[in-house]
Amino acid sequence: MFYNPEHSALRAMPPQAALAPFAGSASKIDLADNTLANPIRIICSDYFADEFVPRRSTEAIVPALQFQIGIAYSPAQQPDQSKSVGPSRARLLAQEDRAVVETNRDHIVDTLIMLAELACFKQKCGARFPINEPIYNCRTCGALLEVSFRNGHIHAEQWKKTWRERRISNEVYDQSGVWRYRELLPFDGYHLQAVSLREGNTPLLNAPRAAAYASLQRLTFKHQGYNPTGSFKDNGMTCGVTQALRLGKKRVACVSTGNTSASMAAYASAAGLDPVVFIPHGNISYGKLAQALEYGARTLQVEANFDQILALVRVLAERLGIYLLNSINPFRIEGQKTIIFEMMDQRDWNPPDWIVLPGGNLGNTSAFGKALRELRDLGLISVIPRLAVIQAEGASPFYDFMRNGGAFQSQPDPHTLATAIKIGDPVSWPKAFQEIEVSKGVVEKVSEQEIADAKAIIGRCGIGCEPASAATLAGIKKLTLAGVISESDDVVAVLTGNVLKDPDYIYQYHTGQLKDPEGRNIESRFGNKPIVVPNDADAIARILER
Ligand code: F0G
Numbered sequence: 001m002f003y004n005p006e007h008s009a010l011r012a013m014p015p016q017a018a019l020a021p022f023a024g025s026a027s028k029i030d031l032a033d034n035t036l037a038n039p040i041r042i043i044c045s046d047y048f049a050d051e052f053v054p055r056r057s058t059e060a061i062v063p064a065l066q067f068q069i070g071i072a073y074s075p076a077q078q079p080d081q082s083k084s085v086g087p088s089r090a091r092l093l094a095q096e097d098r099a100v101v102e103t104n105r106d107h108i109v110d111t112l113i114m115l116a117e118l119a120c121f122k123q124k125c126g127a128r129f130p131i132n133e134p135i136y137n138c139r140t141c142g143a144l145l146e147v148s149f150r151n152g153h154i155h156a157e158q159w160k161k162t163w164r165e166r167r168i169s170n171e172v173y174d175q176s177g178v179w180r181y182r183e184l185l186p187f188d189g190y191h192l193q194a195v196s197l198r199e200g201n202t203p204l205l206n207a208p209r210a211a212a213y214a215s216l217q218r219l220t221f222k223h224q225g226y227n228p229t230g231s232f233k234d235n236g237m238t239c240g241v242t243q244a245l246r247l248g249k250k251r252v253a254c255v256s257t258g259n260t261s262a263s264m265a266a267y268a269s270a271a272g273l274d275p276v277v278f279i280p281h282g283n284i285s286y287g288k289l290a291q292a293l294e295y296g297a298r299t300l301q302v303e304a305n306f307d308q309i310l311a312l313v314r315v316l317a318e319r320l321g322i323y324l325l326n327s328i329n330p331f332r333i334e335g336q337k338t339i340i341f342e343m344m345d346q347r348d349w350n351p352p353d354w355i356v357l358p359g360g361n362l363g364n365t366s367a368f369g370k371a372l373r374e375l376r377d378l379g380l381i382s383v384i385p386r387l388a389v390i391q392a393e394g395a396s397p398f399y400d401f402m403r404n405g406g407a408f409q410s411q412p413d414p415h416t417l418a419t420a421i422k423i424g425d426p427v428s429w430p431k432a433f434q435e436i437e438v439s440k441g442v443v444e445k446v447s448e449q450e451i452a453d454a455k456a457i458i459g460r461c462g463i464g465c466e467p468a469s470a471a472t473l474a475g476i477k478k479l480t481l482a483g484v485i486s487e488s489d490d491v492v493a494v495l496t497g498n499v500l501k502d503p504d505y506i507y508q509y510h511t512g513q514l515k516d517p518e519g520r521n522i523e524s525r526f527g528n529k530p531i532v533v534p535n536d537a538d539a540i541a542r543i544l545e546r
Contacts (some may be wrong), residue, residue, distance in 0.1 A: 016367050087265055116186030118330060119148035121431060131186055134247050136328045144431060145330050146370065147186045156379045159183065163345055171220045177201040178238050181341040184333050184374060185239065187246075194242040195271040199234040201336055202226040204346050204492070207461040213454070214477040219491050220352075221458070222343050225465055225498035229291060232339060232364060232496045233263035239335030241267040249323040250274060253316070255309040256326075257419040258288030259413035259497055264325050265295035269420060276322065278302055278309050285502045307410070307425040327363025329426050336367035337374070343492060344381055351385045353489040356476055358468040358496055359389035359398055359443065362432035369435020370493075385492075386487070387441035389432065390475030392416035392468075394517060396445040398429055402436065403443075415517035417505060420468035420497060442484055448516040449523060450474035456526035459506075464499030 051353030072449070120127040120138035127140040131147070138145055162180060166174035173179040173191050177200015182191045204220050211219035224232035241264070244252050253276040254264045261277040261284075268275035275297040279289065292299050302309050310326060317324040325332060342350065351372075359365055368387060375381045391399045395414035426432070436443060446454075454477065457472030472493035479485040499506070508514035512524040533540050 041132065042335070058172065092099060094367070109304035111264065116147050116149050116188070119531065120144075122453075123147050132247060133251050134249070134323060136324060136330070144328065144428065146431070147330050147334050149186070149374070160345070160349060160380070163341075172198075175201075176238065177342050178235050178335050178338045181338050184337070184378075185340060186331070187239070187242065189233075190242065190246055193245060194238060195245070195267055196238055197228040197234065197266065197270060199227050200342055202339075202342070204343065205461075205463055207458070207463060209461045210454075210463075210473055212459050213457045214473060215480045215487055216476065216485070216491060217488050219473075219476070221463060221465075221493050221495050223463065223465070223495045224339060225469070225495055227263075229259070229266045229295075230498035230501065231259035231263060231264045232336060232494070233259045234267070235338050236327070236335035236363070237263040237267045237325065240264075240329050240332040241273065243329075243331040244268075244323040244325070247323065249321075251276060251320070251322045252325050253278065253313055253322045254325045255279070255306060256284070256288075256292075256315045257306055257422060258284050258501060259420060260326065261297065261299070262288050262291035262295070265292045265297035268325075269296045274298070275301065278313050280305055280309060283422075285419070285504070287500055287503065290331050305414070306423055307414075307513060310427070315432055325511075326427075327361050333363060333367045333370065333428075336364055337371035339364075339494065340368050340371035341375070344375060351381050351383055352492045353385060354388055354485060354491045355385050356388040356390065356472045356491060356493040357430065358418070358421050358471045359391050360423040360426065360468065362389070362398060362426040362428040364494075364496065365389050365435055366428045366431030369432070369439060370436075373438060384439050385530045387435060387438065387439040388479060389441065389443045390471040391445045392418050392421055392471060393445045393447050395422050395424060395487070397424055398426060398432060399443045399445040401429065401433075401464050416451075416466035417448055417514070417517065418471060420466065421471065442479065444475045444478055446471050446474035446478060449525075450478070452514060452522050453525050455506075456509065456528075458495070459499065460526065463495070465495040466497040466499060466501035467505055468496035469497055486487055487495075 066113060070149045081320070113434055116131050118129040118131060118135070120141060120143050122138065122141055122143040125141040125143060127138050129135060129139065129145070133183060136145060166180045169175065173194065173196065175198050176196040179191050179194055179196060180200070185191070187194070192245050202222060203226060204222050207219050207221055209220070211217065224235070227234040241252065250276040252261045252264060252268045255278040256264070257280065260383065261279060265275045268411060272535070275409050277292045277297040277299045279299065279301050281301040287444065287492050289299070301394070302312065311325075314324065316322065327333065340355075355368060357364055357368065365387065370382070372384045376384055377440065389398065394416040395411060397411045401408045408429055414424035416422050427510065451467055451471050451474050454473035455465065455467055458465050458470055458473055472495065476491060476493060478487060480487065485491060505514065509524055511529050512527060514522040515523070516522055531543065533543060
């Protein structure tokens with residue numbers, strides 16, 4: 001460690017010589033105004049704080065003797081050595097949006113500071129807002145917001161190595177599969193205050209049986225159901241709740257058909273915030289409702305569907321100053337990007353041909369696309385895989401829009417047993433549309449029977465998932481038959497939620513009792529009925545020998 005807390009002769013630099021505390025303010029080190037006397041004080045560079053002063057995010061003190069310091073205004077420039085101090089063991093380059101530290105020590109060598117702000121998603125509008133504004137829509141035109149980074153060049157290989165090394169660290173923020181990639185998130189140092197339940201770290205699972213079912217040579221599932229509350233929402237929620245903390249909010253809210261509510265309740269309570277959950281009355285699985293209650297969320301059941309309740313909650317959040325944590329919240333999207341970061345890391349940064357995911361409100365689609373674009377722009381991957389978004393037939397407004405063109409038409413009465421994607425008015429469709437265009441992706445829809453059968457097949461792989469996740473396999477099967485996906489393609493399907501989300505669905509399918517929303521029977525094609533047997537060894541043996 002370079003930092004020596006006992007160092008007594010420390011002298012602070014004037015503010016203009018410091019790295020600014022958070023992204024959004026100037027981060028130029030102006031050594032010209034300095035006497036360069038030892039030591040140099042560097043204030044709040046995320047990386048310094050993290051590496052040199054554990055648990056102190058706002059300042060770090062680095063004895064100048066350890067560094068040679070100079071200024072460079074572009075990544076290509078060498079630092080101006082005339083402004084350097086100390087022995088030539090290391091150098092610090094700083095420019096407006098990044099700082100790079102290079103040392104001859106083994107461990108650290110590259111610091112990336114990305115200036116982040118909220119930007120209107122509509123390019124024509126172009127409005128920008130500070131990262132700490134509690135808003136979800138553009139104040140100028142009302143469109144969705146997204147986090148926008150002004151990042152420069154990074155030393156890609158070095159960062160890949162650092163992220164990999166963090167997997168064996170015992171530090172919370174290295175263990176989290178979200179905060180491990182903190183350099184690519186808009187928290188610049190604030191991650192030390194983040195609330196983490198060790199989210200992410202979800203496996204890539206090979207599924208030969210599911211591959212054969214979909215006529216593929218190989219198929220991998222990235223299973224987000226392994227998350228602490230059982231779904232991919234945890235990747236986003238750790239960031240959303242951390243942003244609520246950064247904004248000083250006391251109360252957070254969401255509308256949910258299950259997974260979002262469980263996730264928000266857990267993270268908000270872990271952070272000491274007050275969670276308020278709105279759910280469509282009678283339309284949520286008991287397992288998920290149980291989680292929200294257990295994690296201490298005030299739970300309000302509303303006689304309306306998801307889309308209607310979201311509109312209601314937006315009004316209430318505005319009126320009561322509650323921070324909204326549905327996927328219109330850009331920080332949720334930032335966290336969900338890490339599903340892709342981790343997937344690429346697990347694949348040694350070799351992108352697959354396809355990434356397939358279910359589409360409801362389309363937040364995840366926009367997160368995946370944004371992650372892929374950012375990785376490409378930073379030189380971490382060379383090509384963007386194609387996204388395939390799968391919707392349920394009864395809730396497929398995005399499919400209809402992509403197929404028919406024209407204005408986006410919401411579906412007033414969406415229906416599917418896959419409640420996680422039972423959404424007729426997906427808020428993130430404009431972002432998802434962009435990501436489908438950029439990735440040369442496709443959108444497909446599948447029937448209730450196709451979802452149910454695919455789900456049983458994923459179960460037979462020993463993997464299991466909730467119904468919306470199974471839409472991926474059903475969609476892949478359809479796209480392979482249609483020749484859109486080739487048999488030899490490298491496909492990763494993202495299973496978004498745990499098998500225990502809708503246990504009633506599972507029981508009914510396997511016992512031949514499952515009915516679609518119109519009341520039609522769903523065939524139990526891969527059913528596995530429990531068998532009632534007498535308390536009689538001979539009788540049981542006869543059954544098992546059959
Ligand atoms: N898969 C699962 C398991 C989900 O819980 C959700 C959304 C989706 C897919 C759809 O993702 O909206 O990003 O396209 N669940 C919300 C909820 C509705 O309330 O938990 P999206």
